[in-house]
Structure formats: C-alpha cells, structure tokens
Amino acid sequence: MTISLSLSLLLLFCFLSISSTLPSSANPNFVPKSAEDLIRALNLRPGFPDVLESETEDIIGGGDGPRLIEKRLDLEIRGDSGSDASVEELGHHAGYYRLEHTHAARLFYFFFESRGKSNDPVVLWLTGGPGCSSELAVFYENGPFSIADNLSLVWNNYGWDKASNLIYVDQPTGTGFSYSKDVRDLRFGEKGVSDDLYDFLQAFFTAHPNYRKNDFYITGESYAGHYIPAIAQRVYRGNKEKQGLHINLKGFAIGNGLTDPAIQYEAYADYAVEMGIITKTSGNIINKIFPVCELGIKHCGSNGILACLASYMVCNSIFTSILALTDNVNYYDIRKKCEGTLCYDFSNMDKFLNQQSVRTALGVGDRKFVSCSPLVYEAMITDWMKNLEVGIPALVDDGIKVLIYAGEYDLICNWLGNYRWVNSMKWSGQKMFVAAPMDPFTVDGEEAGLLKTYGPLSFLKVHNAGHMVPMDQPKAALEMLKRWIGGDLGEDRGHLRNHQPEELTSYQ
Numbered sequence: 001m002t003i004s005l006s007l008s009l010l011l012l013f014c015f016l017s018i019s020s021t022l023p024s025s026a027n028p029n030f031v032p033k034s035a036e037d038l039i040r041a042l043n044l045r046p047g048f049p050d051v052l053e054s055e056t057e058d059i060i061g062g063g064d065g066p067r068l069i070e071k072r073l074d075l076e077i078r079g080d081s082g083s084d085a086s087v088e089e090l091g092h093h094a095g096y097y098r099l100e101h102t103h104a105a106r107l108f109y110f111f112f113e114s115r116g117k118s119n120d121p122v123v124l125w126l127t128g129g130p131g132c133s134s135e136l137a138v139f140y141e142n143g144p145f146s147i148a149d150n151l152s153l154v155w156n157n158y159g160w161d162k163a164s165n166l167i168y169v170d171q172p173t174g175t176g177f178s179y180s181k182d183v184r185d186l187r188f189g190e191k192g193v194s195d196d197l198y199d200f201l202q203a204f205f206t207a208h209p210n211y212r213k214n215d216f217y218i219t220g221e222s223y224a225g226h227y228i229p230a231i232a233q234r235v236y237r238g239n240k241e242k243q244g245l246h247i248n249l250k251g252f253a254i255g256n257g258l259t260d261p262a263i264q265y266e267a268y269a270d271y272a273v274e275m276g277i278i279t280k281t282s283g284n285i286i287n288k289i290f291p292v293c294e295l296g297i298k299h300c301g302s303n304g305i306l307a308c309l310a311s312y313m314v315c316n317s318i319f320t321s322i323l324a325l326t327d328n329v330n331y332y333d334i335r336k337k338c339e340g341t342l343c344y345d346f347s348n349m350d351k352f353l354n355q356q357s358v359r360t361a362l363g364v365g366d367r368k369f370v371s372c373s374p375l376v377y378e379a380m381i382t383d384w385m386k387n388l389e390v391g392i393p394a395l396v397d398d399g400i401k402v403l404i405y406a407g408e409y410d411l412i413c414n415w416l417g418n419y420r421w422v423n424s425m426k427w428s429g430q431k432m433f434v435a436a437p438m439d440p441f442t443v444d445g446e447e448a449g450l451l452k453t454y455g456p457l458s459f460l461k462v463h464n465a466g467h468m469v470p471m472d473q474p475k476a477a478l479e480m481l482k483r484w485i486g487g488d489l490g491e492d493r494g495h496l497r498n499h500q501p502e503e504l505t506s507y508q
C-alpha cells in the first residue's frame with residue numbers, strides 16, 4: 001500500500017513536471033502553472049483561519065465534536081418557485097462534513113429539499129472533472145436556481161429539486177469549496193473517493209433521519225461515470241455487510257460519462273467521422289493509435305499505475321488529434337466553438353460565489369472557490385483509464401436501476417461510446433436489452449430523444465444537447481428524472497397521459 005502510494009506519488013510528480021511540455025490533454029486548461037497555484041487549488045494554505053472551529057450555530061450531528069455542520073440558507077431568489085412554501089420553508093442548506101477517515105478533510109455540500117413532496121427520493125449529484133465543482137450543475141444545470149447576469153438568483157423551473165431532495169457534493173477533497181490542510185487527504189482513485197462518499201452519506205442520513213426511508217439515487221456527469229459506479233458498489237456493499245445505516249439505494253444515472261475507456265476511446269474517431277467534424281481518411285489514420293491505447297488500458301487493469309499513466313497519454317492523443325483537425329470546436333458540444341476556460345463562460349458563478357454576502361451565507365469564510373482543481377485532476381490521473389463497467393452487472397442483476405444518458409452533440413464522452421459499452425455489458429438481460437428497440441422519448445408531444453430499455457437498464461440519447469444535458473435540455477432532463485425515478489421511463493406513460501389519454505386503457 002505505502003509502496004504503491006509512494007510510487008504513484010513519484011509518478012504523479014514526474015508527470016506534473018513534464019505535463020507542461022505535453023500536447024494539451026483532455027482538459028487543456030488544467031496544466032498547472034506553479035506550485036502556488038497547486039496549493040491554492042487544493043485550498044491547502046497553512047495557517048488558514050478555520051471558520052469551522054468557531055462556527056457554533058446550526059450545528060447538527062455529534063460524537064467527538066461536530067462532524068457535520070449545516071447552515072440554513074436564506075438567499076434571495078427571484079421569480080416563482082412553483083411552490084406555496086417560502087424559501088425558508090423549502091429548506092435550502094449548505095454544509096461541511098469533516099470526513100471520518102482523513103487527516104483534516106472537509107467536504108462541502110448543498111442540500112435542497114424538494115419543491116414537490118418531502119417523500120420524493122433523495123438524489124445525489126456529482127460533477128466530474130475530475131476536480132470540477134458540483135456547483136457547475138447547481139447554477140447551470142439542474143439546481144433550484146440559476147444566476148442572472150446581474151448576479152441575482154432566479155428560480156429554475158426545471159430544477160431537479162422539483163421532484164427530489166437534492167444533494168450536491170464537492171468531491172474529491174480539493175474540489176470546489178472542499179478542502180484539507182493535509183496533503184495526505186488527496187485521493188488517487190475510486191477506492192478513496194467511494195469510501196469518503198460512503199462516510200459522507202452515513203453522516204448525512206444520521207443528521208437527516210427523516211430522509212432515511214426515501215428512495216436514494218446517485219446521479220452525475222462526465223468523470224462521474226467513474227465515481228458513480230464505484231460509489232453505488234460501495235453503498236451496495238455497505239448495505240449487504242450492514243456496515244452502517246442502510247442506504248435505500250434504488251439506482252444510479254450517468255450523463256455523458258466516462259465509464260469503459262477501452263470502448264469509449266475506440267468510439268472517438270467513429271463519432272467524429274459520423275458527425276462530419278473530421279474526414280473518414282483522418283479517422284482511419286487516428287484510429288491506428290487505438291491498438292496501443294487498448295493494450296495500455298489492458299495492462300492498466302484495475303490496479304495498475306504506470307500502464308495507466310502511459311495509456312492516459314496514448315489514448316488521449318486520439319482525442320487531441322481529432323481536436324487538432326477541427327477549427328476550435330467545443331468538445332462538449334460540437335455545434336459550438338470552444339470559448340472560455342471550460343469552453344463555456346461560467347464566470348458568473350465565480351463572481352457570485354466570491355461575494356462576501358454569499359460566502360457568509362454559505363459558511364465558507366475566505367476559502368477560495370475552485371471551479372476545477374488542476375491538482376485533483378492530476379492526482380486522479382492513474383484512475384482515468386480504469387474500467388468502471390466491471391462492477392455494474394452485479395448491481396443491475398440485483399434490480400438496481402441504471403440509466404445511461406447522453407446528449408448527442410458531445411464529443412468528449414459521446415453517446416456512441418456510451419451506447420456501445422452499455423450494449424456490450426454482460427448481465428442476465430443483455431440479449432433482451434440489445435434486441436430492444438430505440439423508441440422515441442417524447443416530451444410535450446415532441447421527440448426529445450431515443451430510449452432503449454429492458455428491465456432495470458436504460459439508455460437515452462438526448463436530442464439537441466451537448467455534454468451538459470440538463471443545461472441544454474432542462475425540461476427533457478427533468479422529465480427523464482421524473483419518469484426514471486417513477487419507474488415509467490420505458491413505457492413512456494408521461495407522454496400518453498399528457499396527450500393521448502384515450503390510449504391509456506390499452507396500457508392498463
């Protein structure tokens with residue numbers, strides 16, 4: 001353990017020192033500039049005033065000092081919430097959880113109680129990166145509100161809190177407002193990530209016993225295609241072994257995720273050719289890199305280090321070669337150009353979160369908000385090429401619902417690669433799933449996507465959307481969530497109910 005850890009640290013720092021000379025990797029903006037930036041990125045400033053120690057209000061939880069410190073938010077939100085309850089009554093919270101099996105790590109989270117019913121499911125959302133804050137989703141995708149240009153908050157009519165009690169966590173440690181004073185709390189892979197999240201969930205449900213009986217779902221996007229299966233397995237195992245509170249896990253959903261790299265990296269060139277962003281000839285040339293990438297991934301396996309690093313570099317040259325042939329395409333939405341550090345302009349979020357009044361409300365003190373941490377990204381680099389599909393069949397076969405969805409215009413975690421791994425996954429219903437048709441997924445009488453489903457497994461290709469489906473198609477995304485947690489995604493009954501009531505009888 002210590003040997004492999006120090007070896008990976010060594011490799012990590014070798015990689016850090018050469019990374020600035022490499023061609024841009026999958027996230028070209030993440031090349032760290034200096035040690036100072038790295039320290040800031042992990043919020044690792046020694047002697048930082050620790051607001052948490054002096055925080056006494058709204059303390060919940062117990063034991064050896066409070067592990068979970070949660071504050072009720074009363075941020076002003078404009079517009080109509082669609083609920084009779086006031087914001088205070090609706091219950092918006094922000095908090096820190098002092099992670100149990102760490103030296104000094106604290107995870108930041110938002111908890112938004114449902115605008116619908118309190119017995120709505122509890123839904124956890126995780127943004128990817130690795131190292132990108134879940135606040136990206138809060139403010140730009142499926143949170144209760146969004147940020148107007150004048151920095152006021154406006155209710156989001158399609159926030160996922162309309163149908164769920166919604167938790168957003170900044171993780172791994174070093175992401176967003178989550179921090180540690182101890183560098184040993186950095187996470188290098190899914191074991192550390194999923195153990196931390198399991199501890200967090202235990203603390204959360206201890207502090208919120210009234211939500212323990214609700215259904216529980218794990219959702220997220222992009223690199224969370226790695227986190228989510230790992231955390232679902234961790235929770236599943238914890239339940240089986242009665243390690244703590246039973247967590248009522250019913251399913252997990254991954255949006256434009258990276259889950260099975262061998263299949264997904266092979267799909268890059270095919271997708272790019274199919275969408276006409278590179279020629280067939282270029283596609284064939286680029287795909288000559290793939291066998292080397294594939295070999296590297298095989299050697300990386302589930303606990304490799306060096307081969308994982310090597311395959312990360314080789315495989316991502318497929319991606320960067322494609323990008324080099326395009327005219328500054330936005331790799332999260334090929335209909336657009338890449339403008340801004342993350343190919344989009346998310347600057348209002350930084351402006352909003354850096355206001356003193358907001359920081360006070362959130363209880364984050366002077367801690368700098370890191371929208372995407374280069375250090376967390378680099379630390380997770382040997383995790384990148386690991387195949388997280390392998391743990392899913394056992395869960396699906398036990399009835400845990402799995403929804404894989406993808407906006408059709410995303411390149412980086414494109415629908416084609418996701419579609420292929422979902423089809424090739426070996427589980428008891430594989431034959432039936434593969435044979436199932438791609439049916440229209442209709443929202444308000446319009447085809448919003450194509451859906452394939454059998455038993456607990458569903459795949460949805462979302463039309464007119466890039467990487468961030470709830471940002472591009474908020475209404476369809478909320479509808480997807482509602483039908484999925486309601487158990488009627490496959491039958492498309494929402495559509496029938498709304499528009500063809502006379503046909504309902506044939507479905508009863």
Ligand SMILES: *[C@@H]1O[C@H](CO)[C@@H](O)[C@H](O)[C@H]1NC(C)=O
Pocket residue numbers: 078148149150151152154
């Ligand atoms: C800011 O913008 C929102 C949404 O456009 C609007 O409702 C609000 O009145 C504006 N606030 C101020 C102070 O101008």
